[in-house]
Amino acid sequence: MATGHPNLHSFPNSDELAAQLRGYVLRCQNSAFSRHGTFRLAVSGGSLPTILAKALLATSNGSPEDTPKFSKWHIFFADERAVPLNHEESNYRLLNDELVSKIPAELGSPVVHVIDEKHIGDDDPQELADLYQEDLMREFAAKDSIKLPAFDLILLGCGPDGHTCSLFPGHALLREKDAWVAAETNSPKPPPKRITLTLPVVTHAISIAFVATGGGKKEILKQIFDLEEGSSLPSALVNQGAGDKVTWFTDHPAVDGVSFPRRGSL
Numbered sequence: 001m002a003t004g005h006p007n008l009h010s011f012p013n014s015d016e017l018a019a020q021l022r023g024y025v026l027r028c029q030n031s032a033f034s035r036h037g038t039f040r041l042a043v044s045g046g047s048l049p050t051i052l053a054k055a056l057l058a059t060s061n062g063s064p065e066d067t068p069k070f071s072k073w074h075i076f077f078a079d080e081r082a083v084p085l086n087h088e089e090s091n092y093r094l095l096n097d098e099l100v101s102k103i104p105a106e107l108g109s110p111v112v113h114v115i116d117e118k119h120i121g122d123d124d125p126q127e128l129a130d131l132y133q134e135d136l137m138r139e140f141a142a143k144d145s146i147k148l149p150a151f152d153l154i155l156l157g158c159g160p161d162g163h164t165c166s167l168f169p170g171h172a173l174l175r176e177k178d179a180w181v182a183a184e185t186n187s188p189k190p191p192p193k194r195i196t197l198t199l200p201v202v203t204h205a206i207s208i209a210f211v212a213t214g215g216g217k218k219e220i221l222k223q224i225f226d227l228e229e230g231s232s233l234p235s236a237l238v239n240q241g242a243g244d245k246v247t248w249f250t251d252h253p254a255v256d257g258v259s260f261p262r263r264g265s266l
């Protein structure tokens with residue numbers, strides 16, 4: 001059962017948003033290290049990798065708290081498209097181009113958990129989803145059997161239709177209760193074949209952050225935060241399921257007309 005309300009923050013520009021996102025991600029990293037010595041996170045595609053790279057590739061103030069220790073990071077994908085890893089629609093390729101390939105050697109390299117390319121051509125991406133779920137099980141349930149994995153952090157985007165991960169409005173996948181990773185064969189946004197973390201996995205994470213910027217998001221954010229009609233949108237379901245574990249990083253144009261976003265630092 002979720003407690004509290006999601007935190008909605010708005011910043012005047014991408015530099016300020018990135019600086020606050022950096023502090024937030026590194027606080028999540030540091031508390032994950034104190035719990036189990038590694039940082040296990042899931043990231044999205046779309047607009048997220050660019051702003052995440054701006055946040056994480058910025059110069060550190062030199063303190064251990066402000067330093068990403070990438071060699072202890074395990075990065076999974078909140079969703080991935082069933083395309084080759086070097087394809088322009090691949091979320092892996094986007095994250096690699098924007099962030100991973102640019103990490104300075106002294107900060108170490110993360111383990112990046114990619115889809116199994118042998119199955120990208122399958123008619124049904126179910127096998128791809130099952131194999132990715134097995135990868136999660138090796139990481140999260142090696143010793144004990146657990147109902148759900150507890151990511152230290154999941155970084156999400158919110159599409160202009162309210163989708164997040166590859167969970168689209170009105171889709172039956174939103175009712176999935178048992179699987180950790182699900183297959184999507186007919187995504188309304190191309191490419192059609194994808195895999196995605198399920199809603200119970202997303203809301204079970206220790207911390208969840210959305211990043212949504214630009215005026216193109218303001219209508220959907222109004223629905224998600226202010227209007228009853230938006231309450232069944234996938235991004236709103238994350239808010240309802242995870243409550244105050246959720247933090248939204250937005251810019252001013254994205255929340256123009258939304259009630260009471262907190263402006264400024266976290």
Ligand SMILES: O=C1O[C@H](COP(=O)(O)O)[C@@H](O)[C@H](O)[C@H]1O
Nearest residue numbers: 044045046047048157158159165
């Ligand atoms: O298709 C996708 O879109 C969403 C939202 O992207 P954005 O560009 O509007 O931020 C993204 O979070 C997801 O990972 C991606 O596969």
